[in-house]
Amino acid sequence: MPADAEPRGPSVFKIPEGDNRERLVCPDCGFIYYDNPRIVTGAVCLWEDLVLLCRRDIEPRRNYWTLPAGYLELGETTEAGAVREAWEEARARIAIEALLGVYNVPRISQVQLIYRARLLSLDIGPGPESLEVRLFSWEAIPWGELAFPSVHWALEHFAQTRHLSEFAPRSNPPGASDRLEGEGL
Amino acid sequence: MPADAEPRGPSVFKIPEGDNRERLVCPDCGFIYYDNPRIVTGAVCLWEDLVLLCRRDIEPRRNYWTLPAGYLELGETTEAGAVREAWEEARARIAIEALLGVYNVPRISQVQLIYRARLLSLDIGPGPESLEVRLFSWEAIPWGELAFPSVHWALEHFAQTRHLSEFAPRSNPPGASDRLEGEGL
Ligand SMILES: [Zn+2]
Ligand SMILES: [Zn+2]
Numbered sequence A, B: 001m002p003a004d005a006e007p008r009g010p011s012v013f014k015i016p017e018g019d020n021r022e023r024l025v026c027p028d029c030g031f032i033y034y035d036n037p038r039i040v041t042g043a044v045c046l047w048e049d050l051v052l053l054c055r056r057d058i059e060p061r062r063n064y065w066t067l068p069a070g071y072l073e074l075g076e077t078t079e080a081g082a083v084r085e086a087w088e089e090a091r092a093r094i095a096i097e098a099l100l101g102v103y104n105v106p107r108i109s110q111v112q113l114i115y116r117a118r119l120l121s122l123d124i125g126p127g128p129e130s131l132e133v134r135l136f137s138w139e140a141i142p143w144g145e146l147a148f149p150s151v152h153w154a155l156e157h158f159a160q161t162r163h164l165s166e167f168a169p170r171s172n173p174p175g176a177s178d179r180l181e182g183e184g185l
Helices: A078-090 A150-160 B077-090 B149-161
Strands: A010-015 A021-027 A038-046 A050-056 A069-071 A095-107 A110-119 A129-137 B013-015 B021-024 B038-047 B051-055 B069-070 B095-106 B110-119 B130-136
Touching: A038 A078, A038 A095, A038 A150, A050 A078, A069 A078, A069 B095, A078 A095, A078 A110, A078 B095, A095 A150, A095 B077, A110 A150, B013 B038, B038 B077, B038 B095, B038 B149, B051 B077, B069 B077, B069 B149, B077 B095, B077 B110, B095 B149, B110 B149
Parallel strands: A038 A110, B038 B110
Antiparallel strands: A010 A021, A038 A050, A038 A069, A050 A129, A095 A110, B013 B021, B038 B051, B038 B069, B051 B130, B095 B110
16 A cells, blocks of 8 residues: 555455455455454442433433443453443442343444442542433433433343342343334334 | 565554554554454353363363353354354254353453353264363363363352352452463462
8 A cells, every 4th residue: 555545454354264254354464353242341330229320422322321331441350341431431439249231232243241339439420421420210210311222221120130139140131122212123 | 565475464562643552553554453352152061960071172271171162253142152162162052041150361351251051962072173072970070171260160150050040140269360270370
């Protein structure tokens, strides 16, 4: 490629020699990109009976409410990742209590591990990716303005398990779509 | 790069503009490689009281015994991945019963989801990555020849939970190393 061109990077699908699936290959340098599913880690965070939600300041679903959650980083445990995301998105300090749900979103190659956690302080505030963070009573949760189906699932599963000290983590509700209602469920 | 050179691909660590950590960048085309933690999925597979193990035909830990497990593929759920790995490594047909353990190995950026499963048939055999597959009674398990610490953990956790129909998945034993004894625990 010309020295002043934008790098294209791996952008052409090919089956590499000795492989059995298509991978993205760079047309400029031949590098093969072995992409992998991503792990999302997050938490339903509680202060007494109140649940912490963040209003998103980023796309997709800007302005909608979500749990503090995000991609696991290299070298990080899933629990540490959930603690970090609560800090980054809601300036919240939390203690992990239990694994609440394992949600698979194969359409976008995501596995979400959502924990139940306790807020250690009421001192919270929006991080750079949030417009607003708030504690909601169960009745006040803005059900119609949740960012993703898995936020809905995690909150329902939290309600089902909140009085249990040991329980199996929930997974995608049977027959539930991982798509947003707005996309035509 | 010269047209006949081997592609180097992303091989130089740099902090890209607007980022806050070092990423691998390709010195030839400028492509930035955002690497992510990997998900391993697998199962402790049972036939009555017998546990399925596979003797590895690949490095690392060739000749040592392991559970059927491997990297989750794009577009796959963790349960489907565990079923696929049982087939690929042990030609075993299985039904997933419960999530047994979630093991974090941050040193190598791995999250392992290990299920408890039932063998649907005694018709098993080594796949291309196994030298041998066998059903072991608990007493006969080759404890000194297990491939990885997490295989040991999953078997112990299976024993702790085998009579429970609902339980919280176990995680890394407190203080346990994710390194092999041979590496100096
Ligand atoms: Zn390239
Ligand atoms: Zn390149």
